[in-house]
Amino acid sequence: MKTYTRAASLLGVLLLSGALAACGNESEPASQTEPAGTAATSGQDSIEEPATAPAGEAAADDKTAAADTKEEAPSGDKASGDSAADDKTASGDSADDKKAEAAASGAADSKNTDSKGGASSGAGAAAADIKPADKAKQGKKGEGADRPKTESFEVAGASSTDSVTGKLQEGYGYAFYAMEGLKFDAEKNLLTMADNPDYYATVTPLAKGYGLAGLRKEGQTALKDYGKASELKGANIPAALSASRLFMSAEGDNGTGQFGLWETQNKGYQVQIHMPSGTESKTFGPLVYASISTLAD
Numbered sequence: 001m002k003t004y005t006r007a008a009s010l011l012g013v014l015l016l017s018g019a020l021a022a023c024g025n026e027s028e029p030a031s032q033t034e035p036a037g038t039a040a041t042s043g044q045d046s047i048e049e050p051a052t053a054p055a056g057e058a059a060a061d062d063k064t065a066a067a068d069t070k071e072e073a074p075s076g077d078k079a080s081g082d083s084a085a086d087d088k089t090a091s092g093d094s095a096d097d098k099k100a101e102a103a104a105s106g107a108a109d110s111k112n113t114d115s116k117g118g119a120s121s122g123a124g125a126a127a128a129d130i131k132p133a134d135k136a137k138q139g140k141k142g143e144g145a146d147r148p149k150t151e152s153f154e155v156a157g158a159s160s161t162d163s164v165t166g167k168l169q170e171g172y173g174y175a176f177y178a179m180e181g182l183k184f185d186a187e188k189n190l191l192t193m194a195d196n197p198d199y200y201a202t203v204t205p206l207a208k209g210y211g212l213a214g215l216r217k218e219g220q221t222a223l224k225d226y227g228k229a230s231e232l233k234g235a236n237i238p239a240a241l242s243a244s245r246l247f248m249s250a251e252g253d254n255g256t257g258q259f260g261l262w263e264t265q266n267k268g269y270q271v272q273i274h275m276p277s278g279t280e281s282k283t284f285g286p287l288v289y290a291s292i293s294t295l296a297d
Helices: 002-032 036-042 055-116 212-223 281-292
Strands: 150-156 161-170 175-179 182-185 190-193 196-205 246-252 255-263 268-275
Touching: 150 175, 150 281, 161 281, 175 182, 175 281, 182 281, 190 281, 196 281, 212 246, 212 255, 212 268, 255 281, 268 281
Parallel strands: none
Antiparallel strands: 150 161, 161 175, 182 190, 190 196, 196 268, 246 255, 255 268
16 A cells, blocks of 8 residues: 555656646747847847938938038029129119119200200200301401491380380491390301390301302201291291291291391391290390391491
8 A cells, every 4th residue: 555655656746747847848938039029129239220320321421411512502602693693783774774864864954944945945056056157258347337336126026016226236247236135246147135045046148149049948958957947928927027038937846947038238148047935936036037137238
């Protein structure tokens, strides 16, 4: 009985030892295998994060970026250059605009001055540009001057007839009475309005042999800046010069221009009259007609 019991105990121990050994063999692989999460964590050194490049590649990228920046720099400089060029062009355009404005302003001032009777009549030669008289061809002063120094004349204006005093003026080869309010320059055969020299007339002695056809052609040329010239006849000729064989007139935006022939017993005189637009022409016209009618030689 004891022997059987001892054998049974031994067998139980063996079976228990085998069971334990079997359990030990099964649990050892399990201990050697780590969870997936732990393995991923411990493998960080061998796996590269997508967002983080190795130091070599980072340096290469930095170098490439620097190169790209360097290459882009000229583009920036060019843009700056273009901007500077544009600024310069804009500045030039601004200067041109100012010049254009200045030019436009000057033209407007000139136009205003003309309309008020300023330095230029706007048609024909300005009084200041009239050439000096040809004294050798015209003659000497004193001819036709054997008359009183002053005399009174009846001058027919647009609405009334006034008594005006004329002062004897001596030109080269002729003399006449300049009505009060007029000024005479013998060196240029020039008769101007004392208060406004834009209103003026020239009286030029003609050489012998002049003809109406030639003078008519000269008149058309002289008056073209005023408009189409018309030849006045009869009552249309200013009353003081009604004896004129040729009297032409043209009227336009620049005022009135007139061209005529006045003759004495000895000579013929070419007469040119320039009257800018304005009310003063009503005063100047009758005065200059009356003055020319007193020519003597």
